[in-house]
Amino acid sequence: MGSITLKGVGKVYAGNTVAVNNVDLEVKDGEFVVFVGPSGCGKSTLLRMIAGLETITSGEITIDGQVMNDVSPRDRDIAMVFQSYALYPQMTVRENIAFALELRKFSRDEIKRRVDEAARILDLSELMDRKPRQLSGGQRQRVAMGRAIVRNPAAFLLDEPLSNLDAKLRVQLRAELGRLHARLGVTTIHVTHDQVEAMTLGSRVAVFSRGTLQQYDTPHALYHAPANIFVAGFIGSPAMNFLEASVVGGGASLTLALGPTRLTVVPRSGGKELSVGDRVIVGVRPEHLDWQPAGGSGLPARVELVEHLEPESFIAVTPADRSVVIRTADDFIRGAAIDPAEEIRLEERMLAVRVPASRVPPPKTEISLVIDAARVQLFDSATGAAI
Amino acid sequence: MSELALPAAPRKFRPALTIGSLLLSIVVLTPVLWIFSLSLKTSRETLRPGLLPTDPQPGNYVEAWNRYGLGQLFLNSAMVTVGSVIVTVMVSMSAAYAFTKIPFKGSEALFSLLLLGVVIPPSALVVPLLIEMRYLGLYDNRAGLALVYVAFGLPISTLVFRGFFATIPGELVEAARLDGCTELQILWRIIAPMAKGAIATVVILMFLANWNEFILALVLLRNAGGFTLTLGINAQLGQYTSDYHLIAAASMIAALPVFLVYLVLQRQFERGVAEGALKS
Amino acid sequence: MTAAPLAAAGTPMVRRFRRRASPGAVGLALAAPTLCIFAGLVAIPVASVVVTSFTSWTGFDISGIGWLGIENYAGLLTDPIFLKAFANTLIFTVATTVLLNAVGLGLALLVNTRAHGTAFLKAVLFLPVLLSPVIVGLMWSGLLRGVGGGLNQLLGFLGLIHQPVFWLGDGRFALAAVIIATVWQFAGYDMILYYAGLQNVPDTLLEAAELDGARAWEKFLHVVLPALYHVMSVVALLNVIGGLRIFDIVYVMTRGGPSRSTEVLATYMYEQGFQLNAMGVASALAVVLIVLAIGASALRLRVLRHV
Ligand SMILES: Nc1ncnc2c1ncn2[C@@H]1O[C@H](COP(=O)(O)OP(=O)(O)OP(=O)(O)O)[C@@H](O)[C@H]1O
Ligand SMILES: [Mg+2]
Numbered sequence: 001m002g003s004i005t006l007k008g009v010g011k012v013y014a015g016n017t018v019a020v021n022n023v024d025l026e027v028k029d030g031e032f033v034v035f036v037g038p039s040g041c042g043k044s045t046l047l048r049m050i051a052g053l054e055t056i057t058s059g060e061i062t063i064d065g066q067v068m069n070d071v072s073p074r075d076r077d078i079a080m081v082f083q084s085y086a087l088y089p090q091m092t093v094r095e096n097i098a099f100a101l102e103l104r105k106f107s108r109d110e111i112k113r114r115v116d117e118a119a120r121i122l123d124l125s126e127l128m129d130r131k132p133r134q135l136s137g138g139q140r141q142r143v144a145m146g147r148a149i150v151r152n153p154a155a156f157l158l159d160e161p162l163s164n165l166d167a168k169l170r171v172q173l174r175a176e177l178g179r180l181h182a183r184l185g186v187t188t189i190h191v192t193h194d195q196v197e198a199m200t201l202g203s204r205v206a207v208f209s210r211g212t213l214q215q216y217d218t219p220h221a222l223y224h225a226p227a228n229i230f231v232a233g234f235i236g237s238p239a240m241n242f243l244e245a246s247v248v249g250g251g252a253s254l255t256l257a258l259g260p261t262r263l264t265v266v267p268r269s270g271g272k273e274l275s276v277g278d279r280v281i282v283g284v285r286p287e288h289l290d291w292q293p294a295g296g297s298g299l300p301a302r303v304e305l306v307e308h309l310e311p312e313s314f315i316a317v318t319p320a321d322r323s324v325v326i327r328t329a330d331d332f333i334r335g336a337a338i339d340p341a342e343e344i345r346l347e348e349r350m351l352a353v354r355v356p357a358s359r360v361p362p363p364k365t366e367i368s369l370v371i372d373a374a375r376v377q378l379f380d381s382a383t384g385a386a387i
Numbered sequence: 388m389s390e391l392a393l394p395a396a397p398r399k400f401r402p403a404l405t406i407g408s409l410l411l412s413i414v415v416l417t418p419v420l421w422i423f424s425l426s427l428k429t430s431r432e433t434l435r436p437g438l439l440p441t442d443p444q445p446g447n448y449v450e451a452w453n454r455y456g457l458g459q460l461f462l463n464s465a466m467v468t469v470g471s472v473i474v475t476v477m478v479s480m481s482a483a484y485a486f487t488k489i490p491f492k493g494s495e496a497l498f499s500l501l502l503l504g505v506v507i508p509p510s511a512l513v514v515p516l517l518i519e520m521r522y523l524g525l526y527d528n529r530a531g532l533a534l535v536y537v538a539f540g541l542p543i544s545t546l547v548f549r550g551f552f553a554t555i556p557g558e559l560v561e562a563a564r565l566d567g568c569t570e571l572q573i574l575w576r577i578i579a580p581m582a583k584g585a586i587a588t589v590v591i592l593m594f595l596a597n598w599n600e601f602i603l604a605l606v607l608l609r610n611a612g613g614f615t616l617t618l619g620i621n622a623q624l625g626q627y628t629s630d631y632h633l634i635a636a637a638s639m640i641a642a643l644p645v646f647l648v649y650l651v652l653q654r655q656f657e658r659g660v661a662e663g664a665l666k667s
Numbered sequence: 668m669t670a671a672p673l674a675a676a677g678t679p680m681v682r683r684f685r686r687r688a689s690p691g692a693v694g695l696a697l698a699a700p701t702l703c704i705f706a707g708l709v710a711i712p713v714a715s716v717v718v719t720s721f722t723s724w725t726g727f728d729i730s731g732i733g734w735l736g737i738e739n740y741a742g743l744l745t746d747p748i749f750l751k752a753f754a755n756t757l758i759f760t761v762a763t764t765v766l767l768n769a770v771g772l773g774l775a776l777l778v779n780t781r782a783h784g785t786a787f788l789k790a791v792l793f794l795p796v797l798l799s800p801v802i803v804g805l806m807w808s809g810l811l812r813g814v815g816g817g818l819n820q821l822l823g824f825l826g827l828i829h830q831p832v833f834w835l836g837d838g839r840f841a842l843a844a845v846i847i848a849t850v851w852q853f854a855g856y857d858m859i860l861y862y863a864g865l866q867n868v869p870d871t872l873l874e875a876a877e878l879d880g881a882r883a884w885e886k887f888l889h890v891v892l893p894a895l896y897h898v899m900s901v902v903a904l905l906n907v908i909g910g911l912r913i914f915d916i917v918y919v920m921t922r923g924g925p926s927r928s929t930e931v932l933a934t935y936m937y938e939q940g941f942q943l944n945a946m947g948v949a950s951a952l953a954v955v956l957i958v959l960a961i962g963a964s965a966l967r968l969r970v971l972r973h974v
Binding site for chain 2: 690691692693694695696697698700701702704705707708709710711712713715716719774777778780782783784785787788789790791792793794795796797798799800801802803805806807809810814815817820823851854855856859860862863864897898901902905908911912914915918919933936937940941946949950953954956957960961963964
């Protein structure tokens with residue numbers, strides 16, 4: 001058992017830092033949910049509030065229908081895995097894993113049974129008598145998981161458990177985490193700022209930006225129907241391209257002008273009505289762009305950079321027509337969090353295009369950029385919300 | 388670590404350095420050796436010239452032990468020292484834990500106030516302490532003396548522990564909380580085992596200070612039966628000058644345990660003393 | 668999903684929903700024993716010593732107290748013994764601080780060469796640190812005794828004196844003797860501190876200086892010494908505080924005599940409080956001691972900020 005509900009949860013640190021702002025969210029029993037967002041967006045704070053390590057400024061957190069705001073961490077029946085793993089250095093692996101059970105006065109037999117079981121599941125049996133400092137990063141991570149699973153808690157909270165590992169190990173342990181969840185079926189909240197981790201692990205993903213929940217949905221929905229330009233830009237790599245366009249023809253399908261080029265799109269039903277003359281943001285993913293030799297029907301552009309990768313390479317292009325304005329998600333969440341020095345100046349912005357490695361255009365050439373009109377997503381030019 | 392800290396002395400100087408070191412060692416040891424020699428002399432010999440006893444009297448030690456009741460003095464010193472050290476460690480550790488890992492309203496200010504205690508000379512407080520201990524019924528009481536030692540040991544001990552605890556990651560404490568520890572369990576089961584070095588530092592500092600303490604004992608103890616070693620030996624001074632050889636023997640006996648512990652734990656002693664001072 | 672082995676196993680965790688004590692209260696509770704003991708046996712005595720320093724209190728009978736204002740302090744200023752004790756305390760403090768810093772640093776540098784024999788010296792130097800000042804005073808009294816004392820025997824043997832000198836009974840030598848005994852006791856302590864400081868001189872800096880062609884003494888002056896400022900300030904402060912409060916060794920060696928030539932603030936306070944029962948005056952002396960000690964550490968903080 002372990003469903004978690006957040007109602008209007010907020011956190012204000014001393015000094016008036018709003019770390020988490022009015023979050024509503026429900027994690028169903030047995031679900032694997034991922035919190036994702038850029039550094040400093042409040043993911044850890046939210047997780048720590050669920051664990052009881054941080055006081056709640058406003059709102060209500062319930063676990064299995066019981067309000068937890070004033071329950072101490074040790075009574076919440078929740079296990080957490082920290083980024084640093086936080087293994088007790090003076091205890092062996094076995095003692096680390098058994099510690100919580102011991103505190104809860106389980107019988108020796110029961111402790112032994114559970115610890116051995118966990119060791120087997122996590123393939124730790126060989127390491128049980130070592131101290132944490134004698135383990136590799138991946139092994140420590142598994143011990144931290146072991147410490148969590150022996151308790152059979154209502155929920156696992158994982159705060160960037162993989163971020164201290166090298167890339168290869170990260171992929172391997174990511175898969176292991178998925179298998180573990182399938183096997184144990186324990187409600188899990190996993191925090192990461194790696195969107196690939198989020199998309200591969202989560203049955204649902206909550207995207208945060210600056211303390212606010214932007215969207216909470218399945219990976220598929222996040223990718224194909226992002227709620228706003230922030231989510232659209234955050235999910236997918238390289239990020240979705242955003243172009244400013246104006247509506248030049250209405251009706252069931254809209255005609256948009258992108259500099260000299262015309263684009264006919266069918267807006268999502270039920271979205272905001274657009275009329276001729278409105279500005280709109282066109283979002284198109286790198287994989288939905290293609291190119292032809294210069295002179296084609298697409299948007300004239302120039303190849304600036306080529307990034308050779310197999311089987312698919314990326315090219316960065318700038319529109320030849322300088323009246324075509326490239327936007328970024330940051331433009332819409334501008335505020336204290338964005339360092340002006342890091343903001344990419346308008347004329348230096350480029351569009352990313354994904355192309356098969358076999359047909360990469362030579363750098364510094366003129367091309368014609370073809371936009372897959374059926375796959376573009378439209379966003380409000382003022383608010384950044386999806387249309 | 389740093390062989391370089393002083394540019395390695397040129398080879399040709401090294402023999403000179405060695406000889407200098409040995410000479411200095413002898414100079415430093417002279418008072419100790421003198422007293423040792425004295426402790427083996429006969430009563431009449433103490434007033435006559437002569438570096439070495441002509442007829443060494445190991446029996447002086449037995450006589451000093453019996454005459455001055457060193458057994459009881461030892462016991463008193465040990466009780467006061469051990470008791471005060473244990474209490475100081477436990478109490479200051481939990482305060483340092485609170486100050487570093489569970490800060491509360493006003494904890495910073497309270498800690499600063501506590502730090503002032505590091506420089507307050509105990510000798511300046513003997514008058515009010517005497518009154519207070521009488522009032523509390525702890526005057527002429529070894530436990531009372533130990534409690535006063537605790538009070539004067541707490542500032543530096545808390546400071547040393549705080550310095551160490553600050554290096555323990557908060558996540559470790561949080562993990563223990565989630566595992567089901569109460570704060571006291573965190574302190575004793577997670578933090579204390581990690582803090583062995585800091586505990587050793589505090590124990591050594593407090594052991595040295597309290598074993599050798601004089602003025603507080605002088606003021607707060609009255610009945611010779613409860614005297615500590617330093618106090619008991621002091622009480623013999625000036626009584627019969629002809630007993631100088633016995634007082635010397637008693638001094639050697641009093642110094643012996645500290646010397647022995649130092650021989651075994653030289654490294655910890657030096658590190659403990661250095662850390663205790665440099666942390667402040 | 669197949670039955671999860673762990674989930675299926677045994678008792679579900681018992682859930683208790685105690686309201687949690689606020690973290691602040693828990694922190695305060697853990698700090699409370701320290702704070703209470705400190706308040707009761709250090710803070711309150713400090714406060715009361717300040718209060719009684721303004722009174723005419725003469726003993727343990729509270730009813731006889733009269734409020735004197737600053738009279739005790741004013742009295743001290745015209746009390747030649749106080750002035751003598753004050754001067755002696757300052758002389759003692761300055762002398763031991765200067766000597767101990769110099770000797771401690773010198774010995775640390777010597778020990779740090781790690782030449783043969785230095786390890787032995789280091790161990791020997793530390794022995795006096797372990798001793799009670801009472802025993803140190805005793806040892807030196809024995810060494811400096813007029814009749815049968817070691818120093819007189821040595822000097823007589825060398826033909827430098829023909830009459831025994833009563834070092835501790837002679838106002839010209841007594842204070843110096845106490846100072847030397849104190850330096851002897853604590854040289855090893857300061858040596859250890861400087862030695863620890865020397866281990867923290869960054870090698871990279873020294874290597875850089877070496878590459879710049881610095882001579883040994885230049886390296887010492889520009890690299891080693893600046894790296895020792897912190898240690899130096901600690902050693903100086905400890906010596907100053909120790910010097911101001913000096914009591915035991917004087918008490919054992921000379922009791923402040925002969926004719927007040929080694930009288931220091933703490934011994935005079937002890938005399939006033941416990942022999943003359945002038946608690947008010949004794950308290951005023953105690954306040955002077957406390958103020959000097961706090962002033963010294965405040966001064967150190969200010970100086971440290973500027974280096
Ligand atoms: N103890 C604290 N006091 C004040 N502000 C804090 C504190 N802890 C975090 N913050 C602020 O709250 C915001 C959210 O922090 P949080 O640690 O939750 O971010 P995060 O999403 O986990 O980032 P990361 O991916 O870097 O771990 C940040 O702006 C941070 O500076
Ligand atoms: Mg985080």
